[in-house]
Amino acid sequence: MSDAVTREFLLAFWKIHILHHAEEQGIYGHWMLEELHRHGYRLSPGTLYPVLARMARRGWIRATEPKGSRAARVYRITPAGADVLKRLRASLAELQHEVARPGTARVRRTTSRRRLTAPRGGH
Numbered sequence: 001m002s003d004a005v006t007r008e009f010l011l012a013f014w015k016i017h018i019l020h021h022a023e024e025q026g027i028y029g030h031w032m033l034e035e036l037h038r039h040g041y042r043l044s045p046g047t048l049y050p051v052l053a054r055m056a057r058r059g060w061i062r063a064t065e066p067k068g069s070r071a072a073r074v075y076r077i078t079p080a081g082a083d084v085l086k087r088l089r090a091s092l093a094e095l096q097h098e099v100a101r102p103g104t105a106r107v108r109r110t111t112s113r114r115r116l117t118a119p120r121g122g123h
């Protein structure tokens with residue numbers, strides 16, 4: 001987790017992702033690592049586990065007691081975490097609407113009048 005982009009932005013993305021899956025089905029560390037790898041994020045256990053612990057300390061997720069000595073601890077979202085996720089989803093939708101598809105936004109002052117009246121169609 002050395003570079004500035006990771007610290008300033010990606011870490012937040014990961015946490016949102018963790019809350020999402022902790023709400024859906026509950027997660028354990030190794031599964032979450034693989035899930036984040038699947039999404040293209042190459043983070044290590046040494047990065048992920050402290051994040052999970054911090055989120056648990058803040059009361060957003062809670063670890064269940066492992067069923068046996070070799071079982072993984074499963075994290076589930078708490079009601080407080082669900083509130084956080086709800087807020088983040090609204091922010092995310094708002095941001096996504098404007099940022100994720102540049103060029104399809106509403107009026108842009110720099111585009112010509114002709115382009116404005118003939119938007120590119122489809123998705």
Ligand SMILES: [Zn+2]
Nearest residue numbers: 017021035039
């Ligand atoms: Zn995912």
